[in-house]
Amino acid sequence: MARIKTTGAELKKFWSNTDPQFWPKDSFIDGMWWEVNGVEKDDVDVELLADADLVLVEGAIVMEEDDKDFASVLKKWRKAQTHVTLAIEIPTQHEEALVEFLKGVKGKIIGR
Secondary structure, three states, X not given: OOOEEEEHHHHHXXXXXXXXXXXXXXXXXXXXXXXXXXXXXXXXXXHHOOOOOEEEEEEEEEOOOOOEEHHHHHHHHHHOOOOOOOOOXXXXXXXXXXXXXXXXXXXOOOOO
């Protein structure tokens, strides 16, 4: 199984998704490995993650027909989205320019 990087905001959106293409009826996760903001965790309540949390995750979505790699399913879900959530780092002197750019493309800052 592959590990995948994401943010708390993106993971919460994926987690709450009800599309059976990604979360078939009676599916569940198994064998999850979590790292949140560089700290390994035994278990994570996804709904309690901060939007800006950086999350590294590995595991499986168990389904009736067959199991799917969590990272593969998340990547497929990402491709179906109309917006992307990014965690970025820039020099402070460019913050104002980034904020103005985001306003121009109807983006928003969801965490600091």
